[in-house]
Amino acid sequence: MPDAAWVLDAMYEHEHGPADMSHHEYHQARLADGSIEPHVVAGINLDAESVATGGGLGRAEHPGPGWRRLRWAALARRTGDPIVPEGLLSCYRCFPSATKDGSWPLSIAPPTEGSMDRETWDQLIAPLSSTARTARTLPALPTTTR
16 A cells, blocks of 8 residues: 555553563463453353454553553564565554464553554644644635636
8 A cells, every 4th residue: 555654553562571471371371270261252262262462452552650662663673574564454463473373472562453542643643733734824826817
């Protein structure tokens, strides 16, 4: 999509988070020790049939103390993966080298799907608002008649 402008959803990385364990491995360990119950819908154990990626739906929020924003470009440089692989839209499936069987490391809060976070909104709206104000204050161009 060469003419597209993308706003990439926020990712965060914990400064001391365990990079060797995935969200799925952590979820499975909690199921095994009984600290959480399996997700069963219509008799189907979703935990047995799916992978806990670590991502979610809806608006992302800053996870709290110890977490810092992880830029897509920085993760691409670290992993050697393209920011968005050819033929794929920006989503949690990007950066296959960073994941274990589709699950992100526990130290990374991967991008959510569906709605941007406040920090991204503020960064996006500032230049757009500035551009709109500038466009309103420019003098009208003279018109010529023939």
